[in-house]
Amino acid sequence: MSDKPKGKLAVYWAASCGGCDISTLAIDEKILNVAEAFDIVLWPCAADGKVRDIEKMDDQSIDVCLFNGGIRTSEQEYMAQLLRRKSKVLVAFGSCACEGCIPGLGNMDTRKQVFDTVYKEGSATVPENPQDVRPQPETEVPEGTLHLPVYYDTLKTLDQTVAVDYYLPGCPPEAENIWKAIVAIVEGKLPPAGSVLGVNTTVCDECKRTRTEKKIKKFYRTWEIIPDEETCLLEQGILCCGIATRAGCGALCPQVNSPCIGCHGANDGVTDFGARMMSALASVIDSDDPEEIAQIIEDGIPDPVGSFYRFSLAASLLRRKKKVST
């Protein structure tokens, strides 16, 4: 890839599913080129390297850190701070690090609500828990003390935790885009700091479906309609997020007759994906009557948070549901 001396690369996962790592491995044999260009100092899923060794490194001695996952526990927060300090370039890698992704929907609840649901006696499969046992940061067992990281009320994105240099969107980023980003890093052809490593068009621009004028009288849930395979899904009344979502995937989901669910987030200049999506939809609803518009939305989109902020709640202007003190 380059004749330059080997750089140092770290890859880390926080509150994520591992899909970003799998997508990275899906660059197939090109992963060997990565190993040629970089010493991989940390990659829990694929290579050696211990946190303790990272702690001992000089600040700024890692050339690039690809950080996936959001921040929900004290341990993840520590790792974000550590890797920021040690890395020259920190990339928010994938939807979780960029905007919280699906785990960010956890910001509709608090730790107590999550624990109540998961561990409480009377949950579907916890039959007896009379002492109301919950995981604790510290537990005394007969042999000693066991520790768990603290679980926070709110999931934060990477740049709400530490300064981020670049963003690579997608849940997960497609392997082709990961490769492009790696090449840009190795060749030193990076855009200005703070940029998203991607194009600035929408999924609609990449979608091959036929579009005419959008006039919607009714939104359909995906189970209510078998859509035509050639026509724009939004025109058929299906809530397709392509209209507000950054391109780069090649409009993969519409190719299998499923709507875009917005995993690449918004384009540059948009601070709130959900607001952008809602304003885009407002312009295609075929009515001038505010009451009728409200009814069309109420009938067809019963879960606005899950529909408009599926991937971006943690990064939205509201960030989370207001906590009610009890």
Added chain:
Amino acid sequence: MKRISIDPITRLEGHGKIDIFLDEQGDVANAYLQIPELRGFEQFCVGRQAEDMPNLTARICGVCPEAHHMAASKALDAVFHVEPPPTGKKLRELFYNIFFATDHTTHFYALAGPDFVVGPTAPPAERNILGVIAKVGMDVAKHVLKMRHDGHALIQMMGGRRVHPNWGLPGGVSRGINEEQRKEIEDRGREAIEFAKFSLKLFEDIVLKNSDYLNIVTGDVYVHKTYNMGMVDAENKSNFYDGKVRVTSPSGAEHAKYDCAQYRDFIAERVEPWSYLKFPYLKKIGWKGFVDGEDSGVYKATPLSRCNAADGMATPLADAEYKKMYETLGGKPINHTLVTHWARLVELLYSTERWVELATDPEITGKEYRVLPTETPTEGVGCVEAPRGTLTHHYTTDERGILTKVNLIVGTTNNNAPICMSVKKAAQGLIHKGKVSEGLLNMVEMAFRAYDPCFGCATHSLPGQMPLEVVLHDPEGGVIERLAQYV
């Protein structure tokens, strides 16, 4: 009390951590496997549209999103009271077996391969995928990469994306396949069968014909006489996509056989304060702690468990290999955890045979791949066999199909208690009088790897090494000894 910490061991939901405590004599008093993360899907999915679940729950695991996608789709069939048409059902099962074959291949070669192909006693520096390549040759390595690549390409072709498909719906799938696509799937499937046969032959040549390896596989340190769980068809043959959940006892007797909708009558979960991950057990037997035997509700849900819980495989080549496995090792059930690797290859062969069966089914290119639900949504359970264990999704909705309750029992979670027990047993077998054997690290690794725990996307790792570090502390916290490999 001395303590040995192993951290990190990579992930389930996050990574895992092991603490091993030694008593005053320096023998193992106890071992704890802690899972330090929770993302709370069961809570934040409440309030969402039920039809979002195949996409939302895929994000539980980027290694096996297809398993969650399918369990969710099946749960939605039940919630919406709709049965997918034959083509829809067959497409799902085809997709699912392609995924299974891809996943099992990666596990065997990248993770288990180094132990068996290169050898459990080979120097750590050689016990990795590069060592496997050196032993079996670059041609085989190319085959492995091709299997992985082709599997992912077909998954994207059918389901939309390589990771996190967007395809399953209540009543079927969002799009079918045409003849050109079917032919591609069939061609790749026929290659996959040959690859699976080759893999079994490789296992026979390298492991079974080597008495040292065979002794490790059948040695006592990896034996756990627990209950076994797996999904079976009407003839009690193993099935990954559909059927009844069957549980057999440590001696092989049928303990239960139930529709997945009844899972709450058979499975309960224990909460421990020192792990975010619950510990499922058999409800009718009860929780007796981290122990095996007929009286303990601990069960395993792994490839070997599925073989133990079934009466055979539903395809001819795999069934012959199934019989051979039991004949070689002295009958059913097999309680040696390391035999899980062999069972995984038997399943690999089954999944490739089933892949071709379904790809050549006359209905597979049919246009009736989904039906629209007409009834009011209520409640439903969906189960599949994930590569790492029986996966259960249970949803309740309001009349608009908005989720009001969600319960999930994830593949590896079934094995939470047995993995803890395997770690403890491996440690007990090797640590005596405070002396930590040099072999401990690899033996603990091997105990883990058999379960293919989704602690590791290590599963899909490239060079396939699990970095481990064991630190022996004195009672004041000072470091007595530090052992490490791949670190």
